[in-house]
Amino acid sequence: MNHPHHHDRSAGQPVLxxxxxxxxxxxxxxxxxxxxxxxxxxxxxxxxxxxxGKTTLFNSxxxxxxxxxxxxxxxxxxxxxCGPLELNRRGVGRTFQTLQVxxxxxxxxxxxxxxxxxxxxxxSRMFAPTDSGLGAKADALIxxxxxxxxxxxKAGELSYGQQKLVDIAMAFMSEPDLVLLDEPCxxxxxSLVGGISTLLKQLNQNPKIGKHSSFVVIEHNMDFVMDLCHxxxxxxxxxxxxxxxxxxxxxxxxxxxxxxxx
Amino acid sequence: xxxxxxxxxxxLATGAIYGLAALGFTLLWQASGTINFAxxxxxxxxxxxxxxxMSAGAPLLVSFACSVFLAVFVLGWLFKRGLxxxxxxxxxxxxxxxxxxxxxxxxxxxxxxxxxxxxxxPSLFADQLYHVAGVTLxxxxxxxxxxxxxxxxxxxxxxxxxxxGRAMQAVAQNTESAAVLGINVxxxxxxxxxxxxxxxxxxxxxxxxxYLAKFDMGESLGNxxxxxxxxxxxxxxxxxxxxxxxxxxxxxxxxxYISPAYKDAVALVIFMVVILFKxxxxxxxxxxxxx
Amino acid sequence: xxxxxxIFIAACAVLMxxxxxxxxxxxxxxxxxxxxxxxxxxxxxxxVGYAGQKSLGHAAFFGIGAYTVAILMKAGxxxxxxxxxxxxxxxxxxxxxxxPALRVQTIYLAFATLGFNTAVxxxxxxxxWLTGGTFGINNIARPSLLGLSLDGNLAYYYFTLAVTLxxxxxxxxxxxxxxxxxxxxxxxxxIRAESLGVDIQRYTLLSFAIGAVYAGVAGALxxxxxxxxxPAPFTVGASIMMYxxxxxxxxxxxxGPVLGAAVGVVLPEWLRFAQxxxxxVFGSAVVLLMIWLPDGLLSIPDRIKAKKxxxxxxxxxxxxxxxxxKNGASA
Numbered sequence: 001m002n003h004p005h006h007h008d009r010s011a012g013q014p015v016l017x018x019x020x021x022x023x024x025x026x027x028x029x030x031x032x033x034x035x036x037x038x039x040x041x042x043x044x045x046x047x048x049x050x051x052x053g054k055t056t057l058f059n060s061x062x063x064x065x066x067x068x069x070x071x072x073x074x075x076x077x078x079x080x081x082c083g084p085l086e087l088n089r090r091g092v093g094r095t096f097q098t099l100q101v102x103x104x105x106x107x108x109x110x111x112x113x114x115x116x117x118x119x120x121x122x123x124s125r126m127f128a129p130t131d132s133g134l135g136a137k138a139d140a141l142i143x144x145x146x147x148x149x150x151x152x153x154k155a156g157e158l159s160y161g162q163q164k165l166v167d168i169a170m171a172f173m174s175e176p177d178l179v180l181l182d183e184p185c186x187x188x189x190x191s192l193v194g195g196i197s198t199l200l201k202q203l204n205q206n207p208k209i210g211k212h213s214s215f216v217v218i219e220h221n222m223d224f225v226m227d228l229c230h231x232x233x234x235x236x237x238x239x240x241x242x243x244x245x246x247x248x249x250x251x252x253x254x255x256x257x258x259x260x261x262x
Numbered sequence: 263x264x265x266x267x268x269x270x271x272x273x274l275a276t277g278a279i280y281g282l283a284a285l286g287f288t289l290l291w292q293a294s295g296t297i298n299f300a301x302x303x304x305x306x307x308x309x310x311x312x313x314x315x316m317s318a319g320a321p322l323l324v325s326f327a328c329s330v331f332l333a334v335f336v337l338g339w340l341f342k343r344g345l346x347x348x349x350x351x352x353x354x355x356x357x358x359x360x361x362x363x364x365x366x367x368x369x370x371x372x373x374x375x376x377x378x379x380x381x382x383x384p385s386l387f388a389d390q391l392y393h394v395a396g397v398t399l400x401x402x403x404x405x406x407x408x409x410x411x412x413x414x415x416x417x418x419x420x421x422x423x424x425x426x427g428r429a430m431q432a433v434a435q436n437t438e439s440a441a442v443l444g445i446n447v448x449x450x451x452x453x454x455x456x457x458x459x460x461x462x463x464x465x466x467x468x469x470x471x472x473y474l475a476k477f478d479m480g481e482s483l484g485n486x487x488x489x490x491x492x493x494x495x496x497x498x499x500x501x502x503x504x505x506x507x508x509x510x511x512x513x514x515x516x517x518x519y520i521s522p523a524y525k526d527a528v529a530l531v532i533f534m535v536v537i538l539f540k541x542x543x544x545x546x547x548x549x550x551x552x553x
Numbered sequence: 554x555x556x557x558x559x560i561f562i563a564a565c566a567v568l569m570x571x572x573x574x575x576x577x578x579x580x581x582x583x584x585x586x587x588x589x590x591x592x593x594x595x596x597x598x599x600x601v602g603y604a605g606q607k608s609l610g611h612a613a614f615f616g617i618g619a620y621t622v623a624i625l626m627k628a629g630x631x632x633x634x635x636x637x638x639x640x641x642x643x644x645x646x647x648x649x650x651x652x653p654a655l656r657v658q659t660i661y662l663a664f665a666t667l668g669f670n671t672a673v674x675x676x677x678x679x680x681x682w683l684t685g686g687t688f689g690i691n692n693i694a695r696p697s698l699l700g701l702s703l704d705g706n707l708a709y710y711y712f713t714l715a716v717t718l719x720x721x722x723x724x725x726x727x728x729x730x731x732x733x734x735x736x737x738x739x740x741x742x743x744i745r746a747e748s749l750g751v752d753i754q755r756y757t758l759l760s761f762a763i764g765a766v767y768a769g770v771a772g773a774l775x776x777x778x779x780x781x782x783x784p785a786p787f788t789v790g791a792s793i794m795m796y797x798x799x800x801x802x803x804x805x806x807x808x809g810p811v812l813g814a815a816v817g818v819v820l821p822e823w824l825r826f827a828q829x830x831x832x833x834v835f836g837s838a839v840v841l842l843m844i845w846l847p848d849g850l851l852s853i854p855d856r857i858k859a860k861k862x863x864x865x866x867x868x869x870x871x872x873x874x875x876x877x878x879k880n881g882a883s884a
Contacts, residue, residue, distance in 0.1 A: 062748070088750040100745040102738055104805075113734040117750035125731040132731045174750060297660070299793070348844050354659070355601075356847035359800040362793055363839025370832035492664050527678075530671045537668035541653075541661045 013076060015040050015178050015214045016061070021070030023056050030056040031067070032238040038178070041212040043204055045219065045229035049259055053238040054218050058182060061216070062094055063087045075177060089118070093176035093213075097183045101166050103156025107147060110155050110166055111138040115173035134173070141169045145199060161192045168196070172203060172213070181217045185224055193221060197228050226250065234259060264396045269514040275403040277510020278410030282465040283487035284494065284502035285414055286458035291496060292434040293454030296346055297358050300365035301462075302484020306477065308333050308463040309470040310372055313381060322384050330463050337459040342452055365484070373477035385471035406468045413464055414503045417457060421499065430454060482526065489533040495546025504545060508532065569714055578706055585710045585778055587818045588717045589771045594798045594810035594817075595724055596767025601796070602804030603728065604760030605740025606654055607663040610670030611795045614643045614765040616677060616787030618772025623690040623782045624683065632696030632777060639773040640766050647765025651758035670789050677784040689783030693776050703777075713774055720767060725807065727763070736760060740805075801842060803849025812850045 014037035023031045031053040038044045046054050060067045063083040072080045074090055082090070102110050116125070116132040125132070142151045145165045150158055155166055164184070171179050184200070185193050204212060219225045225232060226246040234241040234255050241259075242252050249255055283305055290296045298304070308329045315325035345364065349356045386409075390401040421427035432440040433450040441447050465483075473479050486509055494505025509529045517525040536543065573581050597611045621642055622635035653665040677684045684690065695704045696712075703709045727733065735756050738746035743753050776782050794817055802813025820838075824831035846852055 084744075084747045085750065085752060088748055094748055096745065096748075100742055102741045102745070104741055105734065105737055109734055113731075113738050113746075113751070114749045116731045116734065117752065122752070122755060125735075126727060128731050130729050130731070130733070170749065291660075297663075345840065345844065349847050352847035354607075355800045355804060356843045359797050360840050360843035362797050363836045363843065365836070367833050367836025367840060370830070370836060374829040374833055496660065496664075527675060530675065534668040534671050537665055541657055541665060 012039075014038055014073075015042075015075060016216065017071075017073040018057075018061070019071040019073070021057065021060060021067050021072065023053075023060060023065065023067045029238050031060070034070075034235070034238075034240050036233055036240065036243055038214050038216060040177075040214055041204065042231065043200070043215045043217065043229045045217050045225045045232040046235060047219065047222070047225055047232060047259070048235035048241075051237070052235040054235055056238075057235070058180060058216075058218060062092070062180060088174070088176075091174075091177040092180065093171035093174060093178070094180040095167050095171050095182055095184060097186050099160070099163050099167060101155040101163050101170070104154055107151045107153060107155050107158070107166050108135075108138050108142065111141060111169055111173050114170035115175075118174045137173065141172060144202065145169050161188055164188055164192075164196075165199070168199070172207070175211060176213055177211075178214050178216065181215055181219075183218055183220065185219055185221045193224055197224055200228060265518070266515070267395075267397045268399070269518050270511055271397065271399055271407075272403050273511035273514035274507055275406040275410075275510070276469075276514065277490075277507035278407045278414075278503070279465050279469045279506070280483070280486045280490045280509055281414055281503035281506025282410050282461045282468075283483060284491040284506045285417060285499060286461040287487055287491045288496060288499055288502045289417075289454045290458050291491075292499075293430065293451050294342075294346060294350070295354065295357075297354065297361065298458075299358060299361040299484070299488075300368060300480075301487055302480030302482070303365045303368040304333075304337050304458070304462040304480070305465045305469070305483055306372065306475075306480035307337065307368055309383065309466040309475045309479065310376060311463075312466065312470075313383065313475055316384070322386065326463065326467055329466075330460055333459040333463045334456045337462060338456040339452065342455045346455075365480070369477055369480060376477070378477060380474035380476040383470040383475050386467060402471070409464070410468060411503075413461065417461070418499060420457075426450075426453065486529050489529040492543055493529075493532055493536045495543030497547060498543065498545045501543050501545035505543070508544075566718075573707055573710055581706045581710050582778075583819065583822060585706070585713045587814055588710075588713045589774050589778065590795075590798065590814040590818050591810050592717055592720050592774070593768045593771035594795055594802070594814050595720065596764035596771075597795055598764075598799050598802075598804060598806075598810050599724065599728075599736070599767070600760045600764035601799055602806070602809065603733070603736040603740060604756065605736075605743075606651075606757065606760055607659050608666045608761065608764065609663050609789070609792050609796055610650070610666035610668075610673075611764070611768050612787045612789070612791035613670040613673035614647065614768035615772040615775065615791070615795075616673060616784070617643055617646065618769030619776040619782050619787070620677065620684055620690070620772075621769070622773040622776040623693050626693055626776075627690055632694070632773075635776075636770065636773045639769040643765040643769030644762045647762035648758050650765070651761035654757050654761065655754055667789055667792075670787075670792050674784055674788055677787060684784070687783065689781060691781040693780045693782065695777045695780070709778060713778070716770070716774060720770060724767075728807065732756075737805075797839065801839060801849055803851030806849060806851035809849055809851050816850075 016038040018037070019035050021031055021034045022029070034053070034057060036044075046057070048054050056065070059065045061072060063079075063086065066081065070080070071078060074087075074092065077090070079087060079090060102113065105113065112131050112134045115134050115137065119125070119132050119134070120128065131138070142148050145168075147162060147165055147169075150162060155163060158166065164187075168181070168184060171181075181200075184196055188196065200215065204215060207213070217225065217229060229246060231243060231245055232249045233243045234249060234252075236258050242249060242255050244252065283301055286304070287298060287301050290298050311329040311332055312322070312325040315328050316322065320328065345360050346357060349360060385402055387400075387402040387405045392399045392401065392404065421431060429440070429445045430450045430453055432443070432445060433447050437447055440450070469483065470479070487506070490505035490509045491502050492505070493501075493508060494503065495501025509532065512532060513525050513528045516528045540546075569584075572584060576584070593611065593615050596614075597608060600606050600608045600611075618639035621639040622632060625635040625638060626632060650666065650669055654662050657665060678687060680686065681688070695702070695709055697703060698712065701708070703712045728736070735746070735751050738749070738751050739753050739756050739760070747753050775786075798813035798817040799810060800813070801816050802809030802811065816839075821831065821835055824834055827834050842850070846856075848855070
């Protein structure tokens with residue numbers, strides 16, 4: 001089944017709107033009433049100490065778990081009950097905290113498979129060419145990510161940092177409206193973090209393929225988050241403590257006390 | 263009614279033997295993720311080991327003891343080091359197929375190297391009958407059931423009440439955490455293989471007198487043990503015994519009340535019913551599909 | 554496809570066409586047998602090797618195909634109708650078998666497929682009114698194609714060869730299409746695949762269904778080859794042998810089943826010179842083969858490549874280390 005991205009991109013309508021999301025595991029309330037919006041083209045950071053509910057929030061937005069109450073809207077449409085497959089079809093891409101590339105396929109094939117299911121129907125794809133016409137797109141991303149020299153290799157043979165880049169590139173192949181990045185710098189060599197930040201900014205402002213996607217980024221690397229994001233949401237113990245620009249967050253006394261330290 | 267009870271009790275004896283084989287099978291799975299398609303042959307081979315020792319002049323129990331040592335070495339250590347360890351990281355497929363090949367090799371090796379005929383095997387128990395409440399029981403039936411039950415319970419006790427046994431359980435549940443806790447993971451896995459070998463020799467000692475030592479005695483036994491383990495609950499040691507007993511009793515009843523031709527089909531049918539309604543087995547816990 | 558692979562396939566095709574000239578009747582029969590198992594195991598390779606599912610009940614579809622043809626031909630219908638019916642029935646049943654795969658984890662899926670095989674085998678054995686029970690169905694005729702009788706072993710061999718080549722071509726086309734990558738994604742990382750829009754549920758069901766169709770077609774050909782069908786070749790044991798063939802040949806390698814079926818069908822025949830020991834040798838060979846090549850026979854080229862690569866990289870490393878110490882020493 002094909003879900004083209006038909007949505008009203010009326011100016012000012014948020015790409016993502018989360019309203020009063022709650023999720024409890026037994027007696028523990030992991031997420032207790034979180035609300036926020038992400039505007040088109042925005043890079044939105046989510047930070048907070050471990051156990052603050054970031055992962056649960058993320059998994060709810062990605063359809064891995066169903067929240068107890070609350071609403072998640074994508075371009076005005078209610079997607080609260082949607083699973084990961086449906087969300088991807090509606091224009092949500094994601095990266096994973098632990099590496100999730102297809103190790104036995106070439107890098108280029110990884111990128112192709114990341115978008116091939118969006119073209120045509122299952123039946124028509126039986127007769128489609130092997131790269132589904134996505135070869136040029138894949139090559140464009142490979143060049144933008146500077147991994148041309150390893151593009152033909154099996155993804156499992158690349159270094160950790162290179163696989164991380166492939167992982168991120170895969171999320172963008174289907175030209176999603178919204179990309180959720182789960183700790184993109186986890187386990188990455190500090191010297192490469194700057195490169196990832198630059199790449200993400202590029203993808204946000206000057207994408208070689210498709211449109212300007214909005215990002216929601218969970219990260220622990222403070223410098224990275226402050227440098228990259230337009231707005232940041234701070235979560236503590238399942239609640240939203242503050243939402244604001246990096247400067248506003250840096251000077252927010254509550255946040256400094258609870259999280260950023262002296 | 264007395265017929266029924268008679269069939270029931272002799273079925274318990276056979277079932278207890280299935281339970282022994284099934285328990286070893288389950289332990290191997292829990293400890294190392296190995297599906298041992300050669301489990302039946304693991305019972306067949308010790309039967310011939312014991313025959314070998316006895317033809318060299320050793321009495322039955324001494325042969326049994328020697329076979330235990332030999333089996334722990336061959337079916338435990340050699341099997342683990344030679345087959346399971348090298349293939350462990352390649353997933354389930356190569357190990358499964360390697361054990362299939364092993365079962366073919368063992369079965370036909372004995373057939374070609376020893377004999378295609380059945381050989382008699384002395385019983386541990388004297389030929390004695392007991393009459394209890396109108397039911398006739400053989401000493402062999404009672405003794406077999408008691409011994410097999412004792413072994414299973416002893417294994418259970420070992421696993422739950424000793425430090426080593428609990429360490430083995432830790433390895434089965436979470437190998438990485440167990441290693442971090444300082445548990446010698448390879449050794450714990452080896453113990454599981456060793457226990458399997460011991461249980462297999464015991465099963466051979468108990469079952470061969472009735473079924474005679476033949477190269478293909480492992481085939482049907484292996485199948486029954488496999489089904490029994492699944493029926494009882496593949497991730498549960500108590501399930502192995504329960505599954506074995508159920509199969510043993512139902513087989514006997516079916517052979518008498520329905521038809522002897524259906525004897526072998528009984529395990530299959532129970533297996534299918536359980537798979538349809540409770541795939542994790544009667545005592546098994548549901549394993550969630552990991553996200 | 555690489556040029557070397559194409560040349561290899563062409564050479565094999567020539568061999569397969571010419572071989573019967575050098576063989577007696579039994580040899581031709583054996584070759585036909587081998588071709589039939591190539592078709593069946595190619596289907597299993599799709600389900601297990603490419604899509605990463607667990608299926609230990611493949612022989613059931615083989616049997617459903619065989620019995621469909623046998624029963625329909627006994628009722629007076631043509632072989633071709635039987636063949637089509639076999640394929641269709643196996644497709645539907647394959648989809649149904651795929652449903653447990655959506656809900657159960659790997660080892661329990663294997664058990665479920667075993668249970669399925671068992672159920673089908675019990676029906677074959679007990680429902681005498683339909684299948685003839687243990688007596689089976691005999692006197693199954695060989696079909697005729699456009700007036701040409703395929704009765705003789707030689708004619709039937711060429712017919713089976715044609716069907717095999719057709720099935721191989723269809724599978725190759727399917728795996729070359731985007732479906733091929735979707736199956737691989739499903740096998741290697743279903744969670745990631747789903748997050749990229751791959752409908753893992755549909756592909757799972759289809760991997761079972763298409764694999765089943767291949768086994769069904771093979772079964773149909775089998776029925777007319779052996780001309781007498783009874784439940785014995787369709788037991789769980791037979792499924793396990795088919796699984797063995799796929800793994801030994803190399804799961805996920807397109808031509809794995811060709812080698813695997815050769816090992817399972819032709820090798821035991823060839824080993825008969827060892828007389829009583831031939832099955833022992835076969836079993837031992839399988840064990841040693843698995844220990845040496847866990848990824849199957851067709852993984853040999855990949856392993857050679859990997860070893861070469863490792864040698865190049867370690868040579869490069871030691872060369873740069875030497876250069877570094879030289880520079881360090883001269884500094």
